[in-house]
Amino acid sequence: MALFDQRPAYAHEPTVAPIEHRFSPYSDNGGTILAIAGADFAVIAGDTRQSEGYSIQTRYARKVWQLTDNATLATNGFAADGKNFVKRVKQRLEWYEHAHHKPMGLKAIARMIQTMLYGRRFFPYYVYNILGGIEEDGTGAVYSFDPVGSYEREACRAAGAAQSLVQPFLDNQIYFKNQTPAPGAEAFVPGRLPMATVLGLVVDSFTSATERHIEVGDGLEMYVVMKEGRQTTDLTDEGQLPAGMKVEELGSMGEGRGEKTFLVSMPLKRD
Template sequence: MALYHNPPMAYAQEPTTAPIEHRFNPYSDNGGSILAIAGSDFSVIAGDTRQSEGYNIQTRYARKVWQLTDKAVLATNGFAADGNNFVKRVKQRLEWYEHAHHKPMGLKSIARMIQTMLYGKRFFPYYVYNILGGIEEDGTGAVYSFDPVGSYEREACRAAGAAQSLIQPFLDNQIYFKNQQPEPGAAPFIPGNLPLGTVLSLVVDSFTSATERHIEVGDGMEIYVVMKRGRTTDDLLGDNKLAPGMTIEELPSLGESVGGVESEGEGQGGERTFLVRQALKRD
C-alpha cells in the first residue's frame, strides 16, 4: 500500500484552467448612419457626423460622405479607418482612369469598380458598408448599395449603419410606398418621382428621428445633392425655408484638363452638386 499512497503528480493533478485562445480582431464599429435616395434627375446622399465606439463619442465631426466626381458621391459607414482608406483608394483609381482616358468614369462603371475592389479583399474585407449615388449617363438619378464583400444592386433608396433598422422602414413606406393604399382612381405609385424638396424633407426627418432614438447618431448631418446637367435649382428646398443651423453651398466642379483635353462636365452646363449642412441633437 505504501507504493501507491502518494501517486505521481502527473496523475494526481488535473488542469484547473481552460486553454487560452488567442484571437486577432482589427475591426471596430464606429456608429453613425448613411442613406441615399434617387430621383428622376437627381440623387441625394446623406450621412451624420458622429463617430463613436459603443457609448463613447470619439469625435463630433467625422465625414461619411465623399464627392468622387461631378456625377458620383460615395457614402461609407462601419469601421472609420477602413472607410477612409477605401475612399482614398477609390479616388486614386478614378484619377488613374481620368489620366488614361481623358474623361471621368461614369457612375455605373464606378459601381462595378467598387464591387471589384471589395470582392478582391473578401478574405480580409474592408468592414465598410458603401452607398454610391449620382447621375447616370442618361441623366437619371441612381443609387447603388454594397455589402463589405462586394455584393451590390441598384435601388431607389437605401439606408445603412447603426440606425438602419429605424430609417429603412420609413424610406420603404415613403419612397417605395409600401403599406400604402392609393385612393380609387389615383395614379399608381412610382418610386423616384418625388420632387427634390420632398426628398430633402424626408432625409432631414429620417436623421432627426433616428437621433432621438439612437445614441450613435447625431451632432450634424451632411447632405449632397447631385443634379442633372441643366436642371434648375428652384425646388432645392421646395416650400421649406432654411431651418435653424442649415446651410447650403454649391460645390465647385471637379472636372479638370487632363492631357490637354477638357474633362466632361467641366465649366457651365455640367452636373451641379450642392452640400446641405444641418445641425442635429448633440446629446
C-alpha cells in the same frame, strides 16, 4: 491491491480549460448614412458623429465624399477603413481620367467598387458603402454594397447604427410599402418624388434617428447631385429648406457633363 498507480502522470494534473486568444483589428464607429434616388437627382446623406460604444470620439467626421461631378460615396462602419477605401477609390478614378481623358461613369464606378471590395474579401474593409449620383441617361441612381462587394441598384438605402429605424421608414415612403393608392388614383412609382419631398424625408429620418441612438447626431450633411440642365434655384426654391440649413454649391471636379452637386448641412441634436 496494486502496488503502484497505473494511471499516466498527466491524469493527476487538474484539468484546465484552454484559453482562446483573439484579436480583432476592427471597430464600429457608429453613425448612419442613407441615399435616395429621384427622377433626375440623387441625395446622399450622413451624420457627423464618430463614436465607439458610448464614447463620442469627435462631433465632426465626414461620412459622405464627392468622387466626381456625378457621383458621391457614403461610407459607414470602421472609420479608418472608410477613409482608406475612399482614398483608394479616388486614386483609381484619377488614373482612369488620365488614361481615358474623361471621368468614369456612375455604373462603372459601382462595378469598380465591387471589384475592390471583393478583392479584399479575406481581410475585408469593414465598411458599408452607398454610391449615389446621375447615370449616363440622366436618371438618379443609388447603389448599395456590403463589405465584401455584393451590390445592387436601388431607389433608396440606409446603413449604420440607425438602419433598423430608417430603412423601414424609407420602404414606406419611397417604395410605398403597406400603402394603397386611393380609388381611381395612379399607382405609386418609386423614385419619382420631387426634391422637396425627398429632402424632407432625409431630415425627418435623421432627426428621428438622433432621438433614439446615441451613435447618431451632431450634424447632418446632404449631398444633392442634380442632372445637367437643372437650375441652381431648383434646390433653394423648390426644396423649401428649413431654417438653419446652409447650402453650398461644390465646384466641378473635372470635365463632366454639367451635373451640379450641392452640400446642404444642418445641426442635429448633440446629446
